[in-house]
Every structure is written in C-alpha cells, then in structure tokens.
Amino acid sequence: MFFAQYYLDCLSQASYMIADEATGNAVVVDPRRDVSEYLADAEAHGLTVVGVINTHFHADFVAGHLEVAAETGAWIGYGRRAETEYPIRKLVDGETISLGDVTLEIMETPGHTPESISVLVREHGDDSVPYGVLTGDALFIGDVGRPDLLASVGVSADELGAMLYDSVQNKLMGLPDEVRVFPAHGAGSACGKNLSTEKQSTIGEQRATNYACAPMSQEDFVAIVTAGQSAAPGYFVYDAILNRSERPLFDPAAAPRPLSAEDFTGLRASGAVVVDARDPQEFAAGHLRGSVNVPADGRFAEQAGTVLPTDADLLVVAPQNREEEIVTRLARIGFDRVTGYLRSPDDALAALTEEVTPASRLTAAQVRAALAGDNPPVVLDVRNCGERGDNGFIDGALHIALGELPSRLDEIPRDKPLVLHCAGGHRSSIAASLLRHHGFTDVSDILGGYAAWALLNTPATV
16 A cells, blocks of 8 residues: 655645555545645656545635646545535445555544545455544544534534534544544644644544543533634635635646836735735835735745735745745635736845835833833734633733734724734734734834743742
8 A cells, every 4th residue: 555644834734645556546635736746656656546535625725636637637526515616526424445455435524514524544445444544624633623614604513513523422433443543634723723743643542632532422522622713714715615616727837927126016006915925024124015924934825814815916025036935835725816026025125215114023121111101002912812821911912813813903993002912923923014004003013922021021030
C-alpha cells in the first residue's frame, strides 16, 4: 500500500493519497487546490489517480477535486447527502472501493456537516482491523469538528449536534483501538477549538484522552462541544458555496502580473484593495495608505479571508520574490481576483512618498501612560475568548475577536484614540490596518501584544 499525508501548515490542513502499488490505482482525499504535489507523487510512484474524495463540503479552503479530475479524469466522490453543480459519485455507508488488494470503506459520520463521511483504509481487503480511518472534520486529534451551520443550510444546530454525537460516540469509538486516526485538520484550524499539533493518533488514544470521546449523554456532548467555539472566519460561507459549485480551475501557470507604481496606484484609486503581506514592522515603517496588513509569515490565507472582502479586486504588496506564493495562498481560499503586485516594493514605496504613511505601534509602557492621561484611549482586545480566559485581560478593554471584527465595526468608537492588542502583536497589526482601511484615524497597536502588557504589569517577586 502507498499511503501519504500532505500537511499544509498555513491552513492546518491535511490531505491524503492512498494507492495499491500492485495495480497502481490511487485515490486522493481532501486535496487542496494547487494539486501539483499529488500529481508529481503519482507519477514518481507509477500511480494512476482514479478517484478524488472530499469528506465534506470544506469551508476553510477551496478543495482541489475539480483540478484533480481535470488532470486525471478521476471521478469525484462525496457522501450521499451532498448536492453539487458538477457530476459526483455519491458514496453510501458501508460502500467499498477496491483499488486492488487495498480497499477503502465509506463510513457516514455526519455532524460537522450533514454529508460528512470518514474513510476506512484496509491494506488487505480481508483485514479485520483497518490500517486507519480518515476522519475529515468529524474527529480531530484532541477535539471534534464544530457543528458547522455555515456549511449546513437547512439543518439546525441541535440536529447537527445529535448527528455528531452518534458519529463520534457510536461509530468512530466503535472501531478497534489500534486503528490509526488521520484527520483533515490540526492545531490552529478554526474548524475546532482544541486541536493537537500531532498529525495522527489512534482510536485508543482518542478514547483515552479526547474530551469529546469520553462516555457521556448526547445532551452533555452537545453542550461541551459547542461551548467556547471561536467565531468562524468570514470567508467560510464563501468557500463552502464554492466547493459545491462549478467554478474556474486554478492555473498555476497564470503568473501574477507585475505592475508599475503608476498602474498600481491607478487600480487602487479605482477601488482595488491592497493587501500588504510584509512583516508588521516593515508595514509600520511605511505602507500605502489604506492597505490591509496580512503578514505572509503566519496563517496568511485564513487571516486574509477573515479581513478581506470576497468580492473585491486585490492588489498585492509582497516580500520580495514571494509574489507567486502569496497569489497561490489566496487562491487556496478562492480569492482569485488578484489584479497584480507591486514590483520592487521598497523602490516603489520610496517613489510614492505622498501615498505612504507609517502605522503607530506603542510599547506597553506608552499605553499604560496614555491610559492614565487626560484623554485615555479605548483598548480593543482582538484575541479569541479562550485566550482571555486563560491569560487575563486589560481592565475595561473592549473585546472583539479578529474573526468578528469586519462585521462589528459599528461597535467601535470613532471619536476616541484606539489601541489594539492581541497575544503577541501579529493579529493586532492586521486588525489596526483594517480599521484604518475603514476610515478610523487614530489607531495604534501594542508592540508585543498582551504578553508585553502582562510582563510590564506583573509585580516582581523576591
């Protein structure tokens, strides 16, 4: 058996290829949109991709099923409840897909979404204990998938919760302890709240350590699973719809267009949104007025999808020679309307002095002094709820998590100075730039975030 996991750190997303090496037949599960790695591996190992399976309608990225099918002629499989604009093979509970001696068995495991499935993998068709199970977003390492109302139109939260309880407590926990668990996401994903950094586990380990796998009533399960979930990023609905749709294919050969400073500013004046992927400190030193800072060195795609509009043309300012990477990472979440990028950003910004402005970043000591002054700023905490509960918060701070910020701008005062913070200063730069983009004028963020504030304000011990 050939078995490979492909893990994308930026989206905490795992995809898989399983094949029978004797027949060469392979299936790809939950592929991302840039599919060259799967195709290269298939060619290198003499494999033919005959099928591509999505465990559910993903909301956090645009899956690459259409791209794989276009390149290989493979069929596209979903759980039987899925409805799409393109032809699919509807996979039913207990159905076996033979790749040769290697076989895949479909398990319906709804609850994250109604159409969710898991895939049991057997190295030999008559193995009594499967090699592993690809659990999609039903079961993670250390967590389970949130009941996803955004991707589940027409189904209530209670119905999804009941489905997920049965899928996890009865179906998945009914498998032997030795079965390996291969989820679709890891730590950092917004598809759950307590995901592990581990990339695989076993049913036995999850039975012993995963809070949602402990025996409990359905009522208790739904309460504990739904409590404390962070806000889903704004692009999730957009991507869930795209994954149902017949959409344009991603073309890795269609390189982004380099633009002169004049062309770039002309498109910006016509309404294109500038996404500046440089480091927060570089951005703070000088950026095009109104740019939204989403640093490349981080969870770029997820954070870009959180704060950028899905219906706008985009212009990219990237770290030098990383333009194509940024465009690909935007395409992974369906943001295809990239008009071009700024060639040689340092030189271009130097030539656009009237359009360039710094961003205010304050030390924790400066913020403490400002709060004690005559015109104290409003402090805005953009961390998630769990971070505040675990680590503390600044007294009197307004709390709006970054994922909720674009839809709650009207709750933020425009007539007072604003100071934003996150845990370490990365997300606060994103949030502060978003506020400036929307016309807020007196906006700063805290260098070092809450960690710096807590260090400054923690009494020294003797």
